[in-house]
Amino acid sequence: MSTGAGLSGILEASPGCDWSLFPPNLAFDPAVLLRTEPQELAGEVFAGAHGQVHTEDPFPLIITDCGRQDIAMQENVSEAPVHTPKSQCYHQLSTILLDLNAIWASLPPETETHFPYDSNIAEHTARFSQRYSHKDLLEKVFASVQQLVDIYPTATQLFLNREPSQTCESTNCTHLLGLPLELAEIETHLLARDNRPHPVDLPLANLLVSCHLRVLDILDRTLYSILSCFKITLASPTQREPDFEAPEVRVGSFTPTRAAAISMQAFLIRHLMDALSTRARQMTEAVTSNTAGQTDKEGRLLVLQCEIVQERHEAKAEHLRVIGEQLHKTGLLERAKT
Known part of the structure; x- marks a missing residue:
């Protein structure tokens, strides 16, 4: 058979x-x-x-x-999709995350900053620069991070305010029909989940958190390259910096001088980090208030995610501050502007 x-x-x-x-x-x-x-x-x-x-x-x-x-x-029912505020937020955050992920993937991981420190160090760094320099990199980073800053409050409000279930008052509705005990238990579980007192849209929250964490991942890879450059410069007898091709900063059709560009980059990074820090703090406060007294795992998980974002962000802001101080202390920042 x-x-x-x-x-x-x-x-x-x-x-x-x-x-x-x-x-x-x-x-x-x-x-x-x-x-x-x-x-x-x-x-x-x-x-x-x-x-x-x-x-x-x-x-x-x-x-x-x-x-x-x-x-x-x-x-014949609604051939065109209905774009609710939440569906639009999902789409915008997904686009931002894809853009941020593409930027992160284009940056060198820590393992790529390892090359021999010998008489050919200039050639090694030149190849590294040629492989990973992108003229429009900073422009893309600033644009994506600004979009994230802008959508942060809306996304926070939306994932904390799920649409309430519609109550059916019909006395002759299919939802009143009976089910076997095993199936009735499943229905009871689904109804209880939909009618929780403070439900959250965890997938949307995860998407927002993922965007913020990817920004910090981008900074991680950027700082690895900066520290590698720092090491090579300080080890040089003349403290000569490697010849890295820095990304351009343009304002419309205007391209500022190298000195002005470095100052603008530092200001924009500091401004966007401060803005993201404020958004993350507001999200944490809203989540803590919304989940106060709750013991469900989703609420606890969301609180932990907020803590992770804030702790990583604060650590990264401190890293940037220390690196900035060291650049001033060693005089490398002033030399970079010339």
Whole structure:
């Protein structure tokens, strides 16, 4: 006996799979599924209660006339997708995360900052610069981070305020029909989850947190390169900096001088870090207030995520401050401007 025929027999004989329980206007032949090769399945014949229908859908429903009107109504319902504020926020955050991830992937990981410190160090650093220098890198970073700063309050409000469930007051509704005990327990669980006193949209919160963490990941890779440059410069007898090609900063069609560009970059980074810090603190305060007294795991997880973001952000801000001080102390920043 073939495998398909054997499985078909098991299905048809199974006490837990009574095909007669299906409504008369909905039927399909499970044996067809089992004996048909995948590439042929799309064109197979599914047997209905009132004949046979050929279809390109591999899992069609055979609908008799009594069901055609409902299907026609469903097909005409809102062909264009409905863009709610939350769906738009999902889309915007997803786009920001993709952009940030592309920037992060274009930066050298720590392992790429290892090269021999010998007489050919200038060649090593030149190859490194050629491989990882991107003229529009900072422009992309600043644009993406500014977008994140702008959407932060809206996203926080949306993931803390899930749409309340609609209460049905009809006395003749399908939701009042009975279910076997096992299925009724599942329904009770789903209803309890939808009607929690302070529900949060954890996927949306995760998306916002992921964007912020990816910004910090970008700074991590950037700082690795800065520290590597710092080491090479301080080890040089003349404290000569490696010849790295710095990203351009443009204001419209205007490209500032190197000295002005460095000052602008430092100001923008400090401004955006301060803005992100404020947004993260506001998110933490809102989450803490919303989840106060709750013991569910999602609430605790969200509080932990907020703490992780704030702690990493504060550490990164301190790293930037210390590096800035050292650049001034060693005079490297002034030399870089010349």
